[in-house]
Structures are given as C-alpha cells and as structure tokens.
Amino acid sequence: MAITSPEKRVWWNEPLHRPEVIWITIAFLWGLLMFGMMVYWHVAGRQNLSNEAYKVFPEKFAEKVEDMVAKYKVREEGATKIPVVRPPPGSDVYVLSRLWEWWPILELEKGATYRLHLSSMDWQHGFSLQPVNINIQVHPGYDLVLSITPDKAGEYTIVCNEFCGIGHHQMIGKIHVVDKK
Amino acid sequence: MAASNEFRTCSVTGLKVHLPAEALIKANAVVAVVFLAVGGLFGLLVALTRWQAVHILPAEWFYLLLTAHGADVLLFWVIFFEVALLYFASAILLNCRLATPWLAWVAFALMLAGAAIANVAVLQGESSVMFTSYVPMKAAPHFYVGLIVFAVGTLTAVGIFFGTLVIAREERTYQGSIPLVTFGALTAAIIAVFTLASGAIILIPTFLWSVGLITTIDPVMYKVIWWGMGHSSQQINVAAHVAVWYAIAAVVLGAKPISEKVSRTAFLMYILFLQLASAHHLLAEPGISSEWKVFNTSYALYLAVLGSMIHGMSVPGAIEAAQRKLGFNAGIFGWLRKAPWGNPAFSGMFISLVLFGFLGGISGVVLGTEQINLMMHNTLYVPGHFHATVVAGTTLAFMAFTYLAVPLVFRREIVLPTLAKWQPYLFGLGVAGISLFMMGAGTLGVARRHWDITFSDAPLTFEYPPAAILMMGLNGMSAVLAAIGGLAYVLVVVGSILFGKRLDAPDAERPRFIPRLPTTVAAYGSAGTLHVPGTIVLVTVFFMSFVLYYFVNWKYLSEIWPMR
Structure with a gap:
C-alpha cells in the first residue's frame, strides 16, 4: 500500500505496465508539442508580447x-x-x-x-x-x-x-x- | 532513544504512534481548520461583493478582506495542515519518534505568532496590499514581519520532518524504502525549502524598505523572487495533496501504486521542475525575454505537467486495480460505480482528483502558455484557475483526509455522519462553480481584485458584456454553496473532536469511515497484463478535453490585435 514501504524491496527494477508506458509517452510528446507551439507562434503567429x-x-x-x-x-x-x-x-x-x-x-x-x-x-x-x-x-x-x-x-x-x-x-x-x- | 511510554499502538492500523508527535499533529491541524473557517468566511464576503446585485462590502473592506482571505487560506490554512501532514507522514507512517518535539512546539508558536501578526496588520487597515504585496505599494512593516516569522516557523517544522526521516533510518523503524506517501511528503518538504528561501530573500529586504532602510526595490525583480515563494508554495500543495490521494486510496480501498517507480519518478519531476513556475506570473511583464518565459513557464518542456499527468493515471489506476481485486469487476466502470461514494474520505478524494485535473490542470497549462496569457493575465481567469487547484484540489483533499485523521489521531468517531457524507459533494460542487464562473468571466475580460466592474463612480463609462455580470452572480451563488460545504466541514470536525465517541477503549468499534480490508492485494499483474480499462477511458477523455481546450484558446488568440 502507499502508506507502507513497498512490498518488493527492489521496486525500481519492476517492469512497467503497458498502459502506463503508452500514457507517459503520449503525455511527454504532448508536452513537446505545447512547448513547440509557443516557439512556433513567435515565428508564425501575429500576437506576441514584445521583448x-x-x-x-x-x-x-x-x-x-x-x-x-x-x-x-x-x-x-x-x-x-x-x-x-x-x-x-x-x-x-x-x-x-x-x-x-x-x-x-x-x-x-x-x-x-x-x-x-x-x-x-x-x-x-x-x-x-x-x-x-x-x-x-x-x-x-x-x-x-x-x-x-x-x-x-x-x-x-x-x-x-x-x-x-x-x-x-x-x-x-x-x-x-x-x-x- | 525515546522512552517506550511515549508510544501507543494504534488499534486500527497497528502502527506505533509517538504521543508527542500526535499532540503536535493535533495542534497544527486544529489551527489550520480555524484559519480555514476565518479565511473562508472572508472569501464568501468577497464573492458576495463581486455579485453585483448583492455588493455587500464597501470598497475599503473589500480590498482589506480580500488580502486577509488570501493570506489566511492560501498560506495559513494549507501550511498548518501540511505541517501536520509532514509529522504524520514521517513519525506515524514510519513508526518513529518525532525529532525534537520541543523545537516543533517552538516552530508551531512561531507560525502561530507570525500568522496572528500578519492578520492584525491587515485588519488594522494599513496593509491592504493583496496577498502578492507587489512593490512599490507598501504595507505596514509588521505585515512583512508576520510573514517572515511564519516562514521561519515553517522552515523549522520542515527541518524537523527531515530530522525524523534521519532518525527513522538510524533506528531502523521501517524496512526497505520509505512509503510512497512519505516520499510525496518529502517532495513537498524539499520544495518547501526552496519556497521559504525565496520568501526570505524577498521579504526581508522588503521589510527593510518598509521601515526606510532601503530606498527602492525593483518591481520586476520583486515579482521574480516573490513568485519563487508564491507559486512554489502551491507546488508544495500539489505534492502534498497527491500524497494524500494515495494515502486515502490506501486506507479506504487498500490501493497501492500500480508502479512504485513511475509514481516516485513523477514526484521527483515536481522537485526538479515545479520551481520554474514563478514565470507564470511574469508572462505579461516588461524586461524579461521570451526565451526565458517560454522555457520556464513550460517547466522545461512541460516535465512537471508530465509528472501530474502520470499521477492522473496512476491514482485512478491504483483505485481501479484495488477495486477489481476486491471483486468489483463488472464492465468498464463497475469498479467506479461500486466505489464507496458514501465515505467522505473517498468521495472527497475522488472529486478533488477530477476537479484538479480537469479544471485546475488544464486551465493552468493554458493560462501559463506565453502568448495565450495575454488574454488572461490578471483577469478573473487567474483566480478561477487557482481555486480549482488549491480549493477543489488541495483543500478538498485535506478535508477528505480529515475524515481519516480524526478517528486515527484524535481517536474520536465522526459525528453527524450524514452531513459528513454530503460535505464533499456540497463543497466540491460549490468550488467547481466558483472556478468555472470565474474562468468564464475572465474569458470575457473581467478584472480580478476589482470592487466595481460597473464603474459607477468612474470618470469614463464602460460596460462588460451582460454575460460577465451573470457569471459574477453565479459565482456568488457557488460561493454560498461552497461556504455551506465549508461550514459543514467545520461543524463535523469540531463536533467530532469535542463530542465524538471515544475510540481509544480496548473494545471500541471500528471507525465508521475506515473499512476493514481483506488482505488480497499482493500484486496487480506482471508487465503488460495490468487491467485498468476504466482508467484508460478516463485519461482518454481528459486528454481529448485538454487538446481541444488548448487549441480553442490559440484560435481566440489569433483573433486579437496583432502585436509584436
């Protein structure tokens, strides 16, 4: 349980479950895309606050x-x-x-x-x-x-x-x- | 070593409970609830004033109580409660004695004194500078003194938490790694050190400036560092309430993280990246480059958002997996339908999870997008966002946790169980309304921290769209609903502590909201076989909403005046 120490002492070697891996990948790529969006808007967008x-x-x-x-x-x-x-x-x-x-x-x-x-x-x-x-x-x-x-x-x-x-x-x-x- | 008569054994959990630690948890939690009640009342008055048809406070009182509301709930309520949580997650969960209880009492006294001084300063009327106290607007010197003393007390408490972890390790009070909840609390504590250091770096010179020893403080520099405290302290809240989500799921359902590695890495991302969020408050400022803004506002490629999105799957996933182990296997959502919705600890936690993700999380990312921020900076969208995170997220999670803490720590049964069952729904619905209607009004341009958006005594005239006035009315009504939920919470908690049936007799019954769990949960399946279809549907819906709302706002942005 989350309020007790992990059952397996070597928890960091447990393999990941597929749904988690897929979700983490999607979330990471989404983050990259959102980051890229701000950069893209500086190049192609018409509403940017001046520096x-x-x-x-x-x-x-x-x-x-x-x-x-x-x-x-x-x-x-x-x-x-x-x-x-x-x-x-x-x-x-x-x-x-x-x-x-x-x-x-x-x-x-x-x-x-x-x-x-x-x-x-x-x-x-x-x-x-x-x-x-x-x-x-x-x-x-x-x-x-x-x-x-x-x-x-x-x-x-x-x-x-x-x-x-x-x-x-x-x-x-x-x-x-x-x-x- | 502590004397053995300083411990009792908990009849519910079997944990060894350090009595001085327990007394400190009680004291901090009780003071927290007092500040919640006071600050919440101020918040209600503020919302009723912004409801144009009611407009209850005169301007001076509005700004005064808005300042007090921010300090009392955003700082004092959450941080006192978090100190209680830190002591709980260290001394109690690790079966350990608390490091230097006497110093913890000193910390408590400092925090209480600081909070009282700041409140006196605000209520005297010379410090209506808002929670943010942006220079060169000046508060009375003792306003800053109060905050500094409070921060020193908090930092001491955080140090005691670290000390307790060291003792637990030295005295081998646990096996292997610390529990995930303690790990989450550790995350919160590490962020707290950064936060409080930022606070000291900016508040001490600001105090010296307020008494005339320093001539100027640069207003942009002030904001960069002040928000190193102001926003990072909200990240303490996030780490703390995520830890609380895991704790409640564990106590009520026996849930364990689907992967220790993933959940802990997600917490680690908070430590590494959440501090950059100071930038969220600087996107519309002069003199700061876009490169700095883009990198920092995105927490370096959104890696802290990634942490939250991971918890967003692993918390409901842990619940689903635990429920399926308990036999609720029907269909995709059978586990959710059969969840203990009548247990306020569970319902409060789940509502907190959903509102934090859907309202607070998505709005936070959109608001923190450099260019989109131009349409939202300092509008009511901002408080709309952070009421979804700090009130619906943190406060509701802490309330839910209280339904477990009162029987476990105060050893009293929860009184008024029917009221307690309804409390998370009342409060959750009210706060969801507050958040949504403020965000709606903000989208229509309505300014935050504004006494009269009809501009009745201004030299020029302006009218916001009628929909904005309607939103402010609905916001006021939602605030009333949330206040009823908050009052219910205070009644139940105070009633239980004072009049609840004692649970410390040897033949005492099982506490009402802490079920006896069958010991079935060993593992959730090996790699690739985890079965959580309901959670997958939930995160898919979440992701779709996120993407849609994100791009709708870019569309809105493309329609405003071109500027560069």
Missing part, C-alpha cells in the same frame, strides 16, 4: 507623453477633460498610468501600426484593453514598447486590472480606433 523594454525615470517618460499631447491633441473627453490625441500612423504613442487614470486618450487609425509605450508613474497597474481582452502589466521605471495594429474600429476601454489602492476600480481609460479618413 523591447527600457529602464526609464518616471518624469522622463511623463515628458515624452506631454510632448505627444502638445503636438497631436485634437479634443478633450470625459468629466475630467482628458486630452484625446491623434498621432500619425507608425509613430510612437504613449499611455501613462498613475493613481488612478490612464492618460491621455489615444485615437488610432484602423489597420495602421503604432509603437505603443506603457509605463507607470507610481505603483504597478494592469493595462487590460476591452473588449479585445489584451492584458499587459505596467511597471514604474520600465518603458515597455510594443508594436500594435488595431484591426477593428470602435471604442476600446483600458481597465486597470492590477490592484492599485482604493481608487483602483475607477481607473479606466480609452483608445479609439477609427477608419482611415
């Missing part, structure tokens, strides 16, 4: 965001008058997170590719883009750069999904994806 990230001082990151807002602001939105910016396709765009807002609101062109920068001014936040359901962790001191290509027009919401204190559940932002003019 590009930089250490950054929060105030330096904020300066870049302010620059973008000054250049490309088109209007304001919401009760707190968050600026909406529309940078040209292919450019570097920034979303800054802080207690408790995502700043500013981006307006992107459908089908165009942008270099999106994410960083936090204070604590960790969770960039959870809905309803596409893309979820990325945002750290203070790290500038994560990923190339995104929004492929459907519509209003997207950034929900914070990393707990960040008492205002966490009020922390939402927007990204608009619009058709090319």
Whole structure:
C-alpha cells in the first residue's frame, strides 16, 4: 500500500505496465508539442508580447507623453477633460498610468501600426484593453514598447486590472480606433 | 532513544504512534481548520461583493478582506495542515519518534505568532496590499514581519520532518524504502525549502524598505523572487495533496501504486521542475525575454505537467486495480460505480482528483502558455484557475483526509455522519462553480481584485458584456454553496473532536469511515497484463478535453490585435 514501504524491496527494477508506458509517452510528446507551439507562434503567429523594454525615470517618460499631447491633441473627453490625441500612423504613442487614470486618450487609425509605450508613474497597474481582452502589466521605471495594429474600429476601454489602492476600480481609460479618413 | 511510554499502538492500523508527535499533529491541524473557517468566511464576503446585485462590502473592506482571505487560506490554512501532514507522514507512517518535539512546539508558536501578526496588520487597515504585496505599494512593516516569522516557523517544522526521516533510518523503524506517501511528503518538504528561501530573500529586504532602510526595490525583480515563494508554495500543495490521494486510496480501498517507480519518478519531476513556475506570473511583464518565459513557464518542456499527468493515471489506476481485486469487476466502470461514494474520505478524494485535473490542470497549462496569457493575465481567469487547484484540489483533499485523521489521531468517531457524507459533494460542487464562473468571466475580460466592474463612480463609462455580470452572480451563488460545504466541514470536525465517541477503549468499534480490508492485494499483474480499462477511458477523455481546450484558446488568440 502507499502508506507502507513497498512490498518488493527492489521496486525500481519492476517492469512497467503497458498502459502506463503508452500514457507517459503520449503525455511527454504532448508536452513537446505545447512547448513547440509557443516557439512556433513567435515565428508564425501575429500576437506576441514584445521583448523591447527600457529602464526609464518616471518624469522622463511623463515628458515624452506631454510632448505627444502638445503636438497631436485634437479634443478633450470625459468629466475630467482628458486630452484625446491623434498621432500619425507608425509613430510612437504613449499611455501613462498613475493613481488612478490612464492618460491621455489615444485615437488610432484602423489597420495602421503604432509603437505603443506603457509605463507607470507610481505603483504597478494592469493595462487590460476591452473588449479585445489584451492584458499587459505596467511597471514604474520600465518603458515597455510594443508594436500594435488595431484591426477593428470602435471604442476600446483600458481597465486597470492590477490592484492599485482604493481608487483602483475607477481607473479606466480609452483608445479609439477609427477608419482611415 | 525515546522512552517506550511515549508510544501507543494504534488499534486500527497497528502502527506505533509517538504521543508527542500526535499532540503536535493535533495542534497544527486544529489551527489550520480555524484559519480555514476565518479565511473562508472572508472569501464568501468577497464573492458576495463581486455579485453585483448583492455588493455587500464597501470598497475599503473589500480590498482589506480580500488580502486577509488570501493570506489566511492560501498560506495559513494549507501550511498548518501540511505541517501536520509532514509529522504524520514521517513519525506515524514510519513508526518513529518525532525529532525534537520541543523545537516543533517552538516552530508551531512561531507560525502561530507570525500568522496572528500578519492578520492584525491587515485588519488594522494599513496593509491592504493583496496577498502578492507587489512593490512599490507598501504595507505596514509588521505585515512583512508576520510573514517572515511564519516562514521561519515553517522552515523549522520542515527541518524537523527531515530530522525524523534521519532518525527513522538510524533506528531502523521501517524496512526497505520509505512509503510512497512519505516520499510525496518529502517532495513537498524539499520544495518547501526552496519556497521559504525565496520568501526570505524577498521579504526581508522588503521589510527593510518598509521601515526606510532601503530606498527602492525593483518591481520586476520583486515579482521574480516573490513568485519563487508564491507559486512554489502551491507546488508544495500539489505534492502534498497527491500524497494524500494515495494515502486515502490506501486506507479506504487498500490501493497501492500500480508502479512504485513511475509514481516516485513523477514526484521527483515536481522537485526538479515545479520551481520554474514563478514565470507564470511574469508572462505579461516588461524586461524579461521570451526565451526565458517560454522555457520556464513550460517547466522545461512541460516535465512537471508530465509528472501530474502520470499521477492522473496512476491514482485512478491504483483505485481501479484495488477495486477489481476486491471483486468489483463488472464492465468498464463497475469498479467506479461500486466505489464507496458514501465515505467522505473517498468521495472527497475522488472529486478533488477530477476537479484538479480537469479544471485546475488544464486551465493552468493554458493560462501559463506565453502568448495565450495575454488574454488572461490578471483577469478573473487567474483566480478561477487557482481555486480549482488549491480549493477543489488541495483543500478538498485535506478535508477528505480529515475524515481519516480524526478517528486515527484524535481517536474520536465522526459525528453527524450524514452531513459528513454530503460535505464533499456540497463543497466540491460549490468550488467547481466558483472556478468555472470565474474562468468564464475572465474569458470575457473581467478584472480580478476589482470592487466595481460597473464603474459607477468612474470618470469614463464602460460596460462588460451582460454575460460577465451573470457569471459574477453565479459565482456568488457557488460561493454560498461552497461556504455551506465549508461550514459543514467545520461543524463535523469540531463536533467530532469535542463530542465524538471515544475510540481509544480496548473494545471500541471500528471507525465508521475506515473499512476493514481483506488482505488480497499482493500484486496487480506482471508487465503488460495490468487491467485498468476504466482508467484508460478516463485519461482518454481528459486528454481529448485538454487538446481541444488548448487549441480553442490559440484560435481566440489569433483573433486579437496583432502585436509584436
């Protein structure tokens, strides 16, 4: 029994049963396939998180965001008058997170590719883009750069999904994806 | 050598029981159940708050109790119970005296003090940082102190387990190799050393930072090491509850592993590879390469998953083989139909096995796939997954084991047997609901650790799909069901310990849930002749579900925004 010492003292020489051997083989091969799937997706898949990230001082990151807002602001939105910016396709765009807002609101062109920068001014936040359901962790001191290509027009919401204190559940932002003019 | 008056002989098993060890097992188990009751209540309140129509707690209390819920059940309940299990698997199963009982009491006192300090810190309200306490969010210094003291106590207890194994070997209290269950416990203990070391490496500097002696702690580095504790401690649970599955099958059915070699190798794979799982929490982080993520998140080619899949066949296989030896040979599933479903030790164990595999195991692998994680990171899918592993898997297995431990260790008969019979079903069904509905809501994007997903007082508006709100309601109802199952457990256990019929009289009856087994099981057949068709069907169904669900998620992934 499993609660007593093995009946046969030399248990490690007992032959294996066929059903077990088959199952272990299948499970091992399945593991290899799942491992290969992640590698394959890096080669052929279109959804991979970028490996590009930089250490950054929060105030330096904020300066870049302010620059973008000054250049490309088109209007304001919401009760707190968050600026909406529309940078040209292919450019570097920034979303800054802080207690408790995502700043500013981006307006992107459908089908165009942008270099999106994410960083936090204070604590960790969770960039959870809905309803596409893309979820990325945002750290203070790290500038994560990923190339995104929004492929459907519509209003997207950034929900914070990393707990960040008492205002966490009020922390939402927007990204608009619009058709090319 | 211990004095012989420190031992009694168990009238049920014939094992020599070291009385100081028994007292320590009792103390640790009782404290564990107290934390389960407290933490479980907090969990119910959290689930009722996330049920939008009920929304019972104000925001501050929600975050506070969610932090306490995590610490009390995920750390304190399971680890106190595991310490009891370690003492049981060493001193009791090996017929041996426990090493340095006085030090084991010191360990117990440290763990209790640490757990109490951490609870006080959280309940004071200045440490609502969640179980994960990610920097630079700061808790009160005594929050970290509590966790450190708890870890020191646990590490001491683990050391006593190792010491007991050495004594048993020196004093030749067993023949040949240690039993499989003790081997599983040894696996858990070795992983625990790694886990607690990781905890010390990160929590001590974090404490120094919280009192102002260190200026910054890198948030990514914190996560890498913190999860060396946070995720690895769940692997302690896996090793421990798999050992418990084998133990229950042995006591209730006389089951033995179909192959000692295979089962032990599977445990060994846990030691070698499970630690890499820290990576599961870093797949959506900046500054870590994909190569590192892919290798570590897959436990190096999924070798730890392979270990679990092996147990997934060998546990039901051992049960089937034992049942067939006992004469239940009809058809493919006759052995399963005729299994002792009215014995809560067995039913709890089997439900734990099925839910852990189908819900917890499959969802864990999918969630831990580097790219698929982008659709699930920090959504409710994550707690959905780990409630299937830690609650349906570990907690239910430990509950089932209690129905054997109370008569064997406390020497009391289980009271309220009808309630006890229903308890695993109530709890299992409730937890299955919690896991499934949270995973469902997570698939729809709902954030975890979030007080108000209707964003009623936010400056901008957003609505999750109505199905997500429905899922949260169903999750709340499932939590109520699980809480009823949990309450039933606490009632039965406390009632039995206090008022159960004493079983230590010489003419005492056989305990209700520990059947007298015919001594038929010698061997299950030589190579290639093992007859377990039911188990083969079960693992085939499992594998099909796994493959299907895995690829469905790749399909979903291919539909989100392209990014690189």
